[in-house]
Amino acid sequence: MRFGFTEDQQRFRADVRKTLRSEPVRSAAAQATGADGVEPDARPLYRLLGELGLLAVHWPVEYGGQGRPLTDAAIVAEELVRAGVPDTLHVNTIQIVGQFLLMAGDAEQKRRHLPALARGESFASVLYTEPDAGSDLGALQTVAAPDGDGYRISGTKVFSLKTRFVDLGLCAARTSPDAGKYQGISLFLVDLRAPGVRVSVIPGIGDEHFHQIELDAVRVPGENLLGPRDEGWPLLNEALTIERTGLDYFLKAEHWLQAALESLIDREPGSTHVDYVEQIGRWKGALAADHALAWEVLTGIQADRIDPVAAAVAKYHSSELAQSIAAWAVDIPSPEQRADRTRSARILNSAYREAPGLTLSAGTSEVMLQIMAAAFDSLEHQEH
C-alpha cells in the first residue's frame, strides 16, 4: 500500500503542470470557462491540449496515447482542473466514452475513433438517460431495429452535457425489445452529425446546459455496435463503474474550497477568520480522505479489479462533499467581491448552480446507497 506518489509520478506531474501553466493554455482555458449561464465552446482549448498530447496519455501509442499507466492519466486529470481547464469534455470524451471504447471496443473501432479523440479533433458524449428512464436505466425505450447490415435507432435521449459540441454519442438502445427489462440492450456509437439526429438545448441553472437528442431512424452501421448484441447491460454497468472513480468530483470540491479560501483572504487579508476555520478544517480532512477513496478505485481499475462498491462509495462521498462545499461557500464572497465579479465570486456562484447535478449524474446518491446496501449480504459473508 502506497499513499504517496513515486518519483516518476512526481516528475511527470511537474512536467504536466509546467505545460499547463503556459500562456496559450491559460488563455484558452479562460475563454472556455462559462459564467452566468453562458457556455462557451471549449473545443479550441481541447484541440490545443490534444496537440500537447495531454488528453489520453494512458492510451496505447497506436491509438493516440503515450502508453502510460491509467494512474498517470489521473495525474493529468488532476492538473487539468487545477490549471482551470473546464473538465466536462475531458470526462465525457476521454474518461468515459474513450475509456469504454478502449475496454469494450474491437481493434477496428479503437483504430477508427480513439486517435481523433486523443488529438482533440473529435468529441463524445453518453446517451443513456431518456425522459422516462433516469436512474432506472432498464426502462429505456430507444430501439435499434435491424436494417441491412446495420441498424436504425429511434428514440429520445435527454440531459446530456456538451452534446451540441460533440461528434459521437455512446448510445444505449434495445435490440430485442421483448427480451426483458435488462436483456436485449445493446450499445452503439452514433454519429451525431448523421441524418435523423436533432440536438436541442434544454436550459438549466448551471453554466453548462442540458440537451435533448431526437433520434429519428438514424442509420448506424453494424460496425458501430460495441460489444456483443443484446449484451449491453453488463457492459453498461461496467461503464458506469468506470465513471465512478469520484476523481472529477473531488477536483471540483478542491477547486471550490480553494476559491472560498481565496475569497476569504482577499476580503480580509489580515483576519484569522475564526468563524470559518473549524469548517475549513473539516473540509480539508474530508478532501484528503476523498482523494484516497478516488485513488483506491483508480488503482483497482489499473489492476483490472473493478469494484462497484468501492466506486459507489467514492462517487457518493465525492459528489456529496463537493455539493456541500458549494452550498457552504456560496455566501462567502462579500457584496463588493460580487459587484466586482472577482474570480472567486464567479467560481463560487457557478459552483452553487452546478452542484445539484453532482449527486444526480453518473448515478444518483440514492442509487449509490442502494448499491452499498445490496452489498451488505456479501460483506457479511466475507466477515465469516
Added chain:
Amino acid sequence: MDLTPDPLFVQVRKALRTALAAVPVQPGVHGAPVADGGCGPTRTVLDELGVADFERPAFVGGLELGLTAGVLVSEELGRAACGNSYRGDAMAADVGCPAGGVALAGLEALPAGHGVTATPGATGWELTGTVTVDDPDPALLLVPVTTGFAGPVLVAVPRDAAGVSVQAGCWPPVVRFEATPVTPTDVVGELDQALAGPLARARLRQAGYLLGIADGAHRIAVEYTGFRRQFGARLRDLPAVSFPLARAMVALRATSAAVYQGAWMVDNEPDTVGTEPIMALALAAETARDVVRVSMQSCGVRAMTAELGLHRYFRLAAAESARYGDPAALWRIVGADCLRTARRAAAGMELPAAATTGV
C-alpha cells in the same frame, strides 16, 4: 499511489481479530464497559502475538512494521470493543520510557486546554490538575503539562509520587495531581502539534482505535438488521434502515483512508507530515460518535441492553472520541493551517508539485 492492501497486514489483522474474539467482555451494562489499561485482559493476547515488537525498530530486535502496524492493532482492539492495553506502552516506547504499566493521562486537554499545569516548586515544578487516565492501576503516568513557557511537555510521574491519587470509581478513571513535585529529568519529551513526533503517532493510534470502535458497532448493526424482521421484511431491506447504514459505511471507508494515509506518511515520508494526524484523529472521533449512534438506532431498543454488545461501543465512543482532544479544536488547527497555506499560495509561493491535495 497504490492502495492495494499489503498481504502481511492482512495476515496480521486476521490473527488479531481471531485472538481478540476470544477475550471475555464485561458482562454488565453499567460500570466500566471495558477493562482498561496496560494490564487489561487483552494484554495476554497481544503478548502472545508479539505485538510489542511490531513498531519496534529492527536494530533493537523489533519487526519494524511501522506505525501502520500500531494503528492496525489499535483498530482491532476497538473493533472488538476491548480496552486499550497497547497505547500506553507504545507511546512510552516512542519517548524512550520503559514499557510496562504505563498509562496516558490528560491528553483530552490537548490541543489548547490546561489539564495539568506546572508551577515552580522547590526542586522543579509542582503539578496540579484533574484529568482522565486510561488505566485505573498504573505504575507510571505520562501526562502533558503546560508550563507557561512553551508548548506542553510530556512528564513521567510515578503512580506513588506525592499528591497523586487515582479515582477508579468513575469511568473513565481520573487522576488528581495536588502539588505533585517533578523535576526537569521527569520531562520525557515535547509535544509538538504537527510533524511525525510521539504526539502525532499517539493521535494516529487513537484514530485507529476509534475507527475500530465505529467499525465494530457497524458490523453488529449490519448483522442484526440482516435477520431481524419487521413489516414482513428484514430491517436491512428497508431503505429507511439500510441507507443510514450505507452512509455509515462511506464514513468508515473515508476515515480508514485518512487514518492509514496518515500512518503511511509517518512511516514513509515523515518530513512531509503536516496536519494529517490531527485530521485523522478528528475525523475518526466524529465518525465513531456518528456511526455508533446510527448503529444503535438501527438495532432498536435491544441496543440499549447487553443482548447485542452494542452498549460497549456506545460507551467507548463517548469516552474515546474526546480522550485526545475536542474534535472541534483539532479541526480549528487544521483549518488555520489550511488558511496559512492558501495565504502563502496567494502571495505567489508555489506549492510542491507532489502535493496530494492543492488546498
